[in-house]
Amino acid sequence: MSFEILMEILRAGTLLLFGTVGEVYAERSGVMNLGVEGMLAAGAATAYATVMMSGNPLLGILMACLMGMALSLIHAFTSISLYANQVVSGLALCMLGIGISRLIGGSLVGKPLPVQAMPTEPFVISAIIVALVAWAVLNNTKLGLAIRAVGDDPATADAAGINVALVRYACVCFGGLMTGLAGAYLSLSYMPFWAEKLTAEGRGWIVIALVIFSAWSPVRAIFGAYLFGCAEALAFSLQRFGMNPYLLKMLPYGATIFVMLVGASEAMRKRFGAPAALGRPYIREERLV
């Protein structure tokens, strides 16, 4: 019984972990992408539709990753190249992604996958590996240094010869790839069926809160993701003991607000340090020398 609950926590947390690691990279480079929810939904629908057509789950994962990247590129273009408002651009991407997901999903409703659902274990393990590698790259390599420099002080990074736009594009794209992967995991393994209007049910937004909770660190993201997986699994398990499901379903959302309260307070920000240039476009002509 307890082992089952443990697996349930790991399964729920894995989805969040993939997304969080990707979004950590985007935000460490200074770009806030609020479109995670949309990319997640579009990735899930793409993976499901691809498997329906080809019967090949690996192809489904690949296409979901590509979909995530394609969508994140839109946000990268508007926010990096066109200096657009990142909040509104991210929201627009979110709406677009959910629209695409339902458009693709319109013909999938009620049709079961032609192959068996993928096992969850490989996803669980690879999510942890990805998080550890992402952490190592961010802190121990030249690339990681460039990402952190671009996110904290783009003008200085620019002066040091780092291509600010290129680094930011790459990070946002990586975020899209990971979110697409999370979407593929959602529809091919975690909840392998397509109900009408299957969306990410707010998980994309929980990812964004988790990035703050884990203080922009891929390793702390592992703990954060499983903690939230815990809240989700708990709500699910208690439901089986006959408790009211609707009030319990509020748990992850309420917990997110609580986490924001703790994690975003001034003291925590000072201690861990949000990327200094987060959410601000880098306009070379307007840099302060």
Add this chain to the structure above:
Amino acid sequence: MGFFPLPEIRIEKREKPSRLLVAETLATSIAISFITMSCILAYFGVSPITAYSIMFSRALGTSYGLSFLGLKLIPLLLCSTGLLVAFRAKVWNIGAEGQLLMGAIAATWLALYVMPEAPGPLLVPCMFIVGFLAGSAWAFLPALLRARLNVNEVITTLMMNYIAMELFNYLVQGPWRRSAYLFPETEELPEQAQLPLIPGTSIHYPTLAIAIGAVFFVAIMMWRTKVGYEIKLVGDNPEAARQAGVSAQKIVLFTMLLSGGLAGLAGVGEVAGNPAHHKLYYSPEIISAGHGYTAIIVAWLSRLEPLGLFLSAFFISLMLAGGSILKTASFRIAPTPEAARVLANVAHELVAIFNGVMLLCLVAGELLTRYKIALRWGGRGEL
């Protein structure tokens, strides 16, 4: 490096956005959205021209279409008016959806459980008041967290939306459920609580009047009053606002509570006015129908100009009505029954994609209106 003809892009801030460019950006954004939608329609084997002509002629030319359009216009106007005020202060309230639901819940509570015997002229104003208060209350926690602790209000308001939905589910499936009835739903509101309609339509005119009044109220507030000036100052130049002694915390609280309250009013209209409702159903999406999110697009499309809301809300309502018409007419315009079934399934999503693409284009177009851009070839650059 300098010997190669490199493209050199220079940008320079404009003093004021050029009106012509603003119009061009709007037109281009709408055009790109229509092109995207046409491509998807063509993919389903539907001629876009046939689809659009049916959508617009029926939305504007039939009483069903106009009635539907008006029904959408009311909540969109109310929600977007509030959001406009918040967005002007750069307070990103994304929680209109949940605030609307709370308004609907509060009005239902009042009409069913607190004063069901009260006469209409007393009950209806009270419903609007508690609806406003409930919407405001739902915005209060995110507002307080943002004002005091600088907690990102985008995520907290969104989380409040999901919490409102689960609260709604809990009430409808639990304590408020009408007993001995197959589908989970509440009792119908007493007759005197149901809002009157414009004859022959489903437009509940008291809410429409409140919505139009709210737009003018906000327009005057933004142009003529001190608080309107302070809202704009905090949004445009927080540093100057601080030096001028304007309390950003107060502005955050004020704009959030006002926008929450207006969304709450929309919720009252949806439950007490919309003749298809008059009670809470098993799914919160039936009541809110995504109006809280769509209102974000309406506000942005108006370029945060209060009177522009009339145009942008009308346009978005027209598209939503068009989506509904597309759904019902899909069997007439799709080439095969299978394509028609899929088209009917995704007609609303087509409009959602249209809206998403348009919002993206509008945000992307800000650069063109705010900055002068010069592209030169052969410049040596500053590398």
